[in-house]
Amino acid sequence: MEYFTLGWNVTEAAVAITAGLFAGSIALVGFGADSVVESLSSLILLWHFRSHEHDERRERLALRLVGACFLILAAYVAYDAAHTLIRHEPPEASWVGVALSILSLIVMPLLARAKRRVAARLNSAALAADSRQTDLCAYLSAILLGGLVLNAAWGWWWADPAAALVMVPIILREGVQAMRGQLCNDCH
Secondary structure, three states, X not given: OHHHHHHHHHHHHHXXXXXXXXXXXXXXXXXXXXXXHHHHHHHHHHHHHXXXXXXXXXXXXXXXXXXXXXXXXXXXXXXXXXXXXXXXXXXOOOHHHHHHHHHXXXXXXXXXXXXXXXXXXXXXXXXXXXXXXXXXXXXXXXXXXXXXXXXXXXXXXXXHHHHHHHHHHHHHHHHHHHHOOOOOOOOO
């Protein structure tokens, strides 16, 4: 499951960032960048499961690095979204982004549920936390979809940067919790 998650997030990041740059959509770029950070989290979990000895210091350091990435991402998204709103820079419609967010809304909840089942069988708190992060990706997909559809269908250009701003507290929360050595412990 973690290999699938990693592959999905890398693909999702590439598609979202590319489509976001072409459309000028900060919400889509921010969503893609979040997928990059979630890929790092998956790599950390894979590393954790492959390690034969549990080194808590290394795990805490890795979580803090992921947390720092989330905090940097939140600052970037907040700045760029505010800048876009202030300058009235409308993004183009991104039907690729709409399709990606719909696909993510279907895949992520199914994947999160499967991870929770395996986490319970393995009694793995790390995998349980990762399942909550996968749920969070679905929430971000819904926010992204709203902003993209409002922009594409009704020309509400401000919906895209507004959706990005709605993502900022969620990304910040992930960052703060990772810095504390947690992975979104109560995202449900």
